[in-house]
Amino acid sequence: MEKARQIFTPKILASTGMDVKKIVEKRVMEEIRKYPPFKRVLIALSGGKDSASLLHIIKNFLPDKDIVPVHLNLGIDGFSEKSEEFARMQAEESGLELTVFNLKKELGFTIMDAKKLYPKICSVCGGIKRYLLNKIAYESGVDIILTAHHLDDFLVRMLKSTLNAKVEELIRFKPYLPRNGNLIAKGRPFWKVSESLILRYASFESLSFITERCPIGMKKNIERLRRAIDILATNENQKNIYLLSLMKIAEKLEKTEVGMGKTQLRPCSSCGFLSSNVICSFCIRVKKIRSFIEERK
Numbered sequence: 001m002e003k004a005r006q007i008f009t010p011k012i013l014a015s016t017g018m019d020v021k022k023i024v025e026k027r028v029m030e031e032i033r034k035y036p037p038f039k040r041v042l043i044a045l046s047g048g049k050d051s052a053s054l055l056h057i058i059k060n061f062l063p064d065k066d067i068v069p070v071h072l073n074l075g076i077d078g079f080s081e082k083s084e085e086f087a088r089m090q091a092e093e094s095g096l097e098l099t100v101f102n103l104k105k106e107l108g109f110t111i112m113d114a115k116k117l118y119p120k121i122c123s124v125c126g127g128i129k130r131y132l133l134n135k136i137a138y139e140s141g142v143d144i145i146l147t148a149h150h151l152d153d154f155l156v157r158m159l160k161s162t163l164n165a166k167v168e169e170l171i172r173f174k175p176y177l178p179r180n181g182n183l184i185a186k187g188r189p190f191w192k193v194s195e196s197l198i199l200r201y202a203s204f205e206s207l208s209f210i211t212e213r214c215p216i217g218m219k220k221n222i223e224r225l226r227r228a229i230d231i232l233a234t235n236e237n238q239k240n241i242y243l244l245s246l247m248k249i250a251e252k253l254e255k256t257e258v259g260m261g262k263t264q265l266r267p268c269s270s271c272g273f274l275s276s277n278v279i280c281s282f283c284i285r286v287k288k289i290r291s292f293i294e295e296r297k
C-alpha cells in the first residue's frame, strides 16, 4: 500500500494553472506507467471535463498509442445530444474519429425508456455502460479501457460500499483491473486527482466540455455523501489519505474468507461475456426493457 505522504502536494490551493497542469499530468502518467504494456486503448468520452482531460493527456504524452474514443449516446432528452456534440468536438480537437454507440439505434431503447421500468436508474445505466464499453473494446481489439473516475468518485463509491457493508463492491472498485478472458483490462488513472483539480486543468488547457449534469440521475444520496466528504476532508491531501485508508480496508478484506470466496465467472449463456450468473445482468435487463416497451405499445 502506497504511503499517504508520497502523494502529498502542498499548497495546491495556492497553485497556478501551470502547477495544476504539472500535478495532474504527473499523477496520471505515473499511474499509466504502472500498467502492463498496451498498444490500443479505448477512452470513454462522456462529453464532460474528466474524460476530455484524460484524452488530452493520453494524446499528448503517449502519441504512439492507438486511441479509440467512444461515446455512448443514452438518449436522455435535452442532454445526450449535447453530450455527443461535445464528445465529437473533443475527439476532433485531438485529431481522432469518434465512435458513437447510440442506444436507441442499436438496442431499440433509451435510458429514458429504461427509467420507466427501473426508477433507480443510475445503477442500471452504469451497468449498461460498463457492459457496452467492454463489448466495444473486445470487438475492436482494444488492450485496455481507460475511464476518468477521479478521487472524489472513488471516495464516494468506497465510502458508500463501506456504510452499506457491501464488501464485494468495496473490494472490486480498484484503480486497475487486469484482463480476465473476454473482460478487457480497465484503468482509472485519475484516482489520485480530485474533481476540482481536473476542472482547473480542463479550464487551463481550454478544453471544450459540457457543464450540464445528467438531468435524470437519482443521486441525492451521492450528493449528500459528496458534501459529507467535503466537510471531513478540507483539502486534497486529506481526501487522498482517507481514500488510501479505505483501500487498506479493502485489501485486508480481500485476504479474508469473504474476499477469497470470490464468485466464479462463467460465459453468459446468451452473449458469452463472463458473468457471475448463468445469464448476465445486461442480457436480462435488455430483455425486460424490450418486453416492457412492447407491452406498452
Ligand code: SF4
Binding pocket: 074, 111, 121, 122, 123, 125, 126, 214, 215, 216, 217, 218
Ligand atoms: Fe446514467 Fe445516472 Fe449517470 Fe445519468 S447520472 S448518465 S442516469 S448513471
Ligand code: ZN
Binding pocket: 268, 269, 270, 271, 272, 273, 279, 280, 281, 282, 283, 284
Ligand atoms: Zn449476457
